[in-house]
Amino acid sequence: MSGSSPVEPVETTPAALRQAQEPMVQARDVHKVFGRGHDAVHVLKGVDLDVARGSVTVVLGPSGSGKSTLLRCVNELEEITAGSIHVDGDLMGYRRDDKGVLHRLHPKVIAKQRSRIGMVFQRFHLFPHKTALENVMEAPVQVRGLTKGEARRRALELLDRVGLAERAEFYPAQLSGGQQQRVAIARALAMDPELMLFDEPTSALDPELVGEVLAVMQDLARSGMTMIVVTHEIGFAREVADHVVFMDDGTIVEEGRPADVLDNPSEPRLQDFLAHVL
Amino acid sequence: MEDRPSGQLPEPLHARPVPRPGRWVSAVVVLVLVAMAVNALVTNPNFRWDTVWLYLRDVVVVRGVGWTLVLTFGSMALAIVLAVMLAVMRRSDNPVMRGVSWFWIWFFRGTPIYTQLVFWGLLSVLYPRLSLGIPFGPEFWTFTTQDVITAFWAALLGLALNESAYLAEIVRAGLSSVDPGQAEAAKALGMKDGKILRRIVLPQAMRVIVPPTGNETISMLKTTSLVLAVPFTLELTYATNAIGNRIFQPIPLLIVAALWYLLITSVLMIGQHYLERYYGRGFDGGRTGGGRGPRGGRRKPRKQDLIGASGTTKDDPFLEVTP
């Protein structure tokens, strides 16, 4: 993986320095309300989150606490109700003009913003009518306009990276869950994202296949990719995460370094959650 | 995906099959019935098989077949394009688009095709001149209806617009059959709506769309005979009826038409089979799809499918801790 590598020479101009220190993701007081009137559900209730460049943030929390919604808001699959989310310094979904008036961005621009963020879903969502190779080639060809040959070469590289080079011509239905999820990771990486979002990537897997997917993710983290991972794999959080966030009922209840959060939880709800998961 | 090397395949069991006397009995009964039917058809002089054979290859009849095919495929092609547009409009979040689509389907499904064809035929009488311009204001471009909407185009448009209303519902059902996660995954990759529809959703919807559309095509083949309402008089049914009346032998000419319709239907069914196989690729363990990818027998359900199908994984935070 070349695009995400942090070992490029560090520029020392003030602007570059400021940019390097600025978090990759900056969420401020994010609210999300589904529906309206009597049916309104307040799912995110003022979430603040910073994700440093090249870091891995693991999001924990009970079911229904809003973890998926938060990830979906970061890449604009859901429109936030209030607050702001910046990714790589860009305000997601909106533009503020000189007078401070907010404008919704055109869907084309939003699609472009999204293309820089990779997402991996719990249920893989590979395109079933395309082979593994075609799945990985699809976005580079259709979104970035790469030639077929170029996209193919790169896709084979990525499939090799997730250990599936010899499965390139298989359809998703012919692959195991773990293999499908690894193809899905390769598909997201094909767009050279600067940020990767994982929504419970191993929850739909046969337990014996969880390891192979986590290994790929760990490898990706080592390469310096900025990642937000929603998972219940405490072992992964402990080993790979730089930052652990615990969400409950639409807010971040506790966050910090893995050792502090996982071994010395101060919040009773987190203690309770960890007691169940471990 | 059988991993067993082929050299180690075990010798299959040799056993006598279960006796199935029912098959033999039914075969005999059907054979007798078929023989009776053939006898009744062939030996009855009223059918005039010599006339049937003669006119089966008649120039006017074969030309009629040609026009019938042109009308069938032309109107289906136009109808499919319209139907995809209507189905997409029906799902759009623009209320005007949804309304237009609803009205179109309501109108064209709600009135008889025969009446619609009559009106298309009368268009040049009702509106001798067509013009493009601002309503109640100036006209920019005017032409004589008869020059543009000939009987052929009236027939084609009449059939296509009517059919589009039915196909739109089929396409809509197809689009809704695709897992919303597919569009979402494509969106997350930065694909725009049009591309998502064309490259991801529609190809998967085709699996649901093709069978009923094949059905509609076969039905359209025979609906084309209604274009005499326009009137358009070159297609198969009209041509054979005309000959039959002229030579005072309507029955042999009806048989001529029926045989041609049967032949075309058979060819259409073969085409449909291959289309279904093409759009089914990737959905049945990849047995299909023009030779790409490995082939295998019908795939056995796997544990992963069961985990997926059970739908229990969505919100269970403790699933992963099961040893």
Ligand SMILES: Nc1ncnc2c1ncn2[C@@H]1O[C@H](COP(=O)(O)OP(=O)(O)O)[C@@H](O)[C@H]1O
């Ligand atoms: N599209 C939606 N419409 C209405 N409610 C939703 C929608 N999506 C999620 N929710 C609700 O938001 C809450 C949080 O969901 P989610 O973010 O999926 O939680 P988690 O991923 O932490 O399990 C749940 O109560 C869920 O029912």
Ligand SMILES: [Mg+2]
């Ligand atoms: Mg979730």
